[in-house]
Amino acid sequence: xxxxxxxxxxxxxxxxxxxxxxxxxxxxxxxxxxxxxxxxxxxxxxxxxxxxxxxxxxxxxxxxxxxxxxxxxxxxxxxxxxxxxxxxxxxxxxxxxxxxxxxxxxxxxxxxxxxxxxxxxxxxxxxxxxxxxxxxxxxxxxxxxxxxxxxxxxxxxxxxxxxxxxxxxxxxxxxxxxxxxxxxxxxxxxxxxxxxxxxxxxxxxxxxxxxxxxxxxxxxxxxxxxxxxxxxxxxxxxxxxxxxxxxxxxxxxxxxxxxxxxxxxxxxxxxxxxxxxxxxxxxxxxxxxxxxxxxxxxxxxxxxxxxxxxxxxxxxxxxxx
Amino acid sequence: xxxxxxxxxxxxxxxxxxxxxxxxxxxxxxxxxxxxxxxxxxxxxxxxxxxxxxxxxxxxxxxxxxxxxxxxxxxxxxxxxxxxxxxxxxxxxxxxxxxxxxxxxxxxxxxxxxxxxxxxxxxxxxxxxxxxxxxxxxxxxxxxxxxxxxxxxxxxxxxxxxxxxxxxxxxxxxxxxxxxxxxxxxxxxxxxxxxxxxxxxxxxxxxxxxxxxxxxxxxxxxxxxxxxxxxxxxxxxxxxxx
Numbered sequence: 001x002x003x004x005x006x007x008x009x010x011x012x013x014x015x016x017x018x019x020x021x022x023x024x025x026x027x028x029x030x031x032x033x034x035x036x037x038x039x040x041x042x043x044x045x046x047x048x049x050x051x052x053x054x055x056x057x058x059x060x061x062x063x064x065x066x067x068x069x070x071x072x073x074x075x076x077x078x079x080x081x082x083x084x085x086x087x088x089x090x091x092x093x094x095x096x097x098x099x100x101x102x103x104x105x106x107x108x109x110x111x112x113x114x115x116x117x118x119x120x121x122x123x124x125x126x127x128x129x130x131x132x133x134x135x136x137x138x139x140x141x142x143x144x145x146x147x148x149x150x151x152x153x154x155x156x157x158x159x160x161x162x163x164x165x166x167x168x169x170x171x172x173x174x175x176x177x178x179x180x181x182x183x184x185x186x187x188x189x190x191x192x193x194x195x196x197x198x199x200x201x202x203x204x205x206x207x208x209x210x211x212x213x214x215x216x217x218x219x220x221x222x223x224x225x226x227x228x229x230x231x232x233x234x235x236x237x238x239x240x241x242x243x244x245x246x247x248x249x250x251x252x253x254x255x256x257x258x259x260x261x262x263x264x265x266x267x268x269x270x271x272x273x274x275x276x277x278x279x280x281x282x283x284x285x286x287x288x289x290x291x292x293x294x295x296x297x298x299x300x301x302x303x304x305x306x307x308x309x310x311x312x313x314x315x316x317x318x319x320x321x
Numbered sequence: 322x323x324x325x326x327x328x329x330x331x332x333x334x335x336x337x338x339x340x341x342x343x344x345x346x347x348x349x350x351x352x353x354x355x356x357x358x359x360x361x362x363x364x365x366x367x368x369x370x371x372x373x374x375x376x377x378x379x380x381x382x383x384x385x386x387x388x389x390x391x392x393x394x395x396x397x398x399x400x401x402x403x404x405x406x407x408x409x410x411x412x413x414x415x416x417x418x419x420x421x422x423x424x425x426x427x428x429x430x431x432x433x434x435x436x437x438x439x440x441x442x443x444x445x446x447x448x449x450x451x452x453x454x455x456x457x458x459x460x461x462x463x464x465x466x467x468x469x470x471x472x473x474x475x476x477x478x479x480x481x482x483x484x485x486x487x488x489x490x491x492x493x494x495x496x497x498x499x500x501x502x503x504x505x506x507x508x509x510x511x512x513x514x515x516x517x518x519x520x521x522x523x524x525x526x527x528x529x530x531x532x533x534x535x536x537x538x539x540x541x542x543x544x545x546x547x548x549x550x551x552x553x554x555x556x557x558x559x560x561x562x563x
Contacts, residue, residue, distance in 0.1 A: 078414075101462075102461060105460035106423050106426070106427060108460075
């Protein structure tokens with residue numbers, strides 16, 4: 001399924017991406033010439049349009065797709081990094097999962113042997129996986145697309161590797177996400193739901209790989225649900241009244257735009273009520289879990305510069321603005 | 322097990338021919354113990370470590386055979402003790418799946434870089450193993466005591482640190498190997514905090530970490546092929562009154 005999809009993607013978007021089948025990665029056909037540092041991301045397939053849809057000028061230089069929901073091999077990351085590194089080196093944008101960390105880490109060690117400067121930005125926004133007991137830390141989810149966009153625009157201004165790594169860590173630290181689902185995705189191996197939920201139940205704090213949430217709740221009215229989720233995100237982020245935020249209302253693969261706009265309304269009302277300035281909102285499927293029936297909310301605390309970079313043009317298969 | 326070391330061994334050159342032989346013996350050890358490694362890994366992991374290790378070493382042997390027929394590369398290899406180690410490193414890093422296999426690649430790569438001179442001497446071995454440990458810890462974030470391959474590699478590095486300066490490469494490897502197997506036996510008493518074995522909790526107690534066993538195999542293979550894990554995993558008899 002994955003190789004065919006990759007070939008199809010490369011064919012459809014041949015004006016924007018180049019598919020290196022031997023190396024196992026796709027890269028931007030026309031990246032911004034002002035960029036001094038190449039940006040490489042990647043991860044398991046099944047979350048489309050992430051990351052492939054964000055290859056291109058203004059966002060990612062290369063993407064290494066793994067198999068379905070599995071980390072890419074270190075060789076793919078190594079080859080992609082060598083292909084797109086600039087004079088200033090290469091930046092790895094990694095979602096916080098053990099396999100991705102290890103494979104990107106091995107590639108970074110190999111790049112060091114080749115004399116290529118490499119740094120990493122780790123995205124770990126998922127509030128539901130925050131735990132004092134686990135060393136694994138929060139999962140990387142919806143915030144990835146916001147960090148890819150803002151960091152990509154910053155890279156296009158010619159920032160160096162250390163500056164970008166510092167900015168990326170700060171941006172990732174300013175994001176939190178939370179996801180809910182009323183039905184699991186279809187597991188391709190079995191053709192059945194990855195987990196069962198009864199009528200009227202909601203998985204609260206679900207992951208993007210079919211990993212179950214810590215709790216299952218009975219489904220509250222939408223406004224109440226969005227209010228709860230927003231409050232949890234704001235408690236963790238702690239923005240001051242009057243501060244600006246960028247929001248992502250993200251479908252997990254099995255919900256309609258119509259429903260997502262309803263979520264966006266409830267979110268905007270809640271943020272208004274808290275005296276926050278909702279500068280920009282993205283609505284749609286950006287970081288999916290195959291066909292999971294659910295959505296996630298991501299909030300990013302944003303200053304003027306962040307909003308400017310968010311608004312900067314990007315020319316990729318899936319960036320909507 | 323490796324106490325058969327005699328001082329004359331150290332006068333033998335530890336150049337590219339030695340490191341190539343070492344990697345070929347490591348491959349033979351992995352083939353001979355694959356089933357035993359798989360049995361261990363099925364108790365604490367997902368059971369693929371023996372297969373992955375063997376795949377990496379089979380690819381290494383194939384690459385070494387290919388290089389051997391190329392005259393130009395043979396001349397290049399003779400000048401650098403690390404050449405065959407680099408061949409093994411690339412085979413592991415590029416071709417092996419899972420996580421432990423590529424981590425072996427990192428260690429071999431650090432050894433290869435350290436062995437840039439004509440012989441793998443104590444200094445190169447120390448730099449390579451210590452550099453490999455550091456790289457593996459940077460990537461895998463494991464500490465000594467987490468029941469991973471670090472628990473074999475760390476004591477091996479310590480043994481090299483206190484190894485007398487006049488020791489040659491072979492003596493140093495024998496010291497490192499002995500310390501690594503002591504570390505392997507310790508992992509059987511540990512509860513895993515990292516890696517696959519951490520998911521099975523106390524059920525992994527009593528079973529040594531397969532990755533650590535792999536480090537023991539690597540170092541022992543410098544002296545000879547290992548066909549049986551049992552004697553190396555058995556706790557030594559307490560010394561009687563003398």
